[in-house]
Amino acid sequence: MPKILGSSLAEHRERTRSALFAALSHLMGERGFDAVSLADIAAEAGIGRTAVYNHFPDKESLLLAFIEHETSTYVRALDASLAEVDDPVGQLRVYVRQQLQLERSYHFAPGPDLREVVSREAAMHLRAHVGQVEALLRKILTRAIEAGDIPAQHVDAVVQLVHACLSGRRVPRAEPERSEFIAATELFVLRAVGAPAAWPVRAAEVA
Structure with a gap:
């Protein structure tokens, strides 16, 4: 079971989204959107790849x-x-x-x-x-x-x-x-x- 970030599921969801947004922003600034994979973004955010799919397909x-x-x-x-x-x-x-x-x-x-x-x-x-x-x-x-x-x-x-x-x-x-x-x-x-x-x-x- 993935670790819950925050004191509630709502807070966990918000923190996860914020981490993914920050990772996407950073990687796009380095490589460009077309050169980045969802796995790259998950790794940068410190979030399990399968957990990402609970938020974005x-x-x-x-x-x-x-x-x-x-x-x-x-x-x-x-x-x-x-x-x-x-x-x-x-x-x-x-x-x-x-x-x-x-x-x-x-x-x-x-x-x-x-x-x-x-x-x-x-x-x-x-x-x-x-x-x-x-x-x-x-x-x-x-x-x-x-x-x-x-x-x-x-x-x-x-x-x-x-x-x-x-x-x-x-x-x-x-x-x-x-x-x-x-x-x-x-x-x-x-x-x-x-x-x-x-x-x-x-x-x-x-x-």
Whole structure:
């Protein structure tokens, strides 16, 4: 009988899932999802291979559960940060910085793009999780347009363009390079959507 982690079956299940998520994240960061087996993940997590099947039938199911957990946690934290800012342009600044500071192993993993190595159904699930984050950006841009803070524009297209700018970027870890990189990207995005606050004030405007 496998050892129970925690004081109850519910706690055991949660701890086991957390251990598997951590192992998957670590191994994907080293090798890429396609080069990792469920047995590798179980060994890394210190969990018997057969016990893993009590939680996930295959590594694709584990991946989807991991991404759902990571995305939900991130969206809640981002939503809370955005709620502290009233100004839509200020919210966009927060959004850009939070996206760049986020370390997502399933975006930075070596090897092929995840959508190329999972089933079509799984790829659709991956896209749905990205949609949760995109919905927040869409709301920010819509508010900014309605407030007259940025010009009217095709919101759906701009959401894709902003995410293309932010996704998969390797932000420097050392300072001051890290802060400079984030500030430059923030300025680029604000200028791209036409936020007046992003443009430097000329001497003639303050004379």
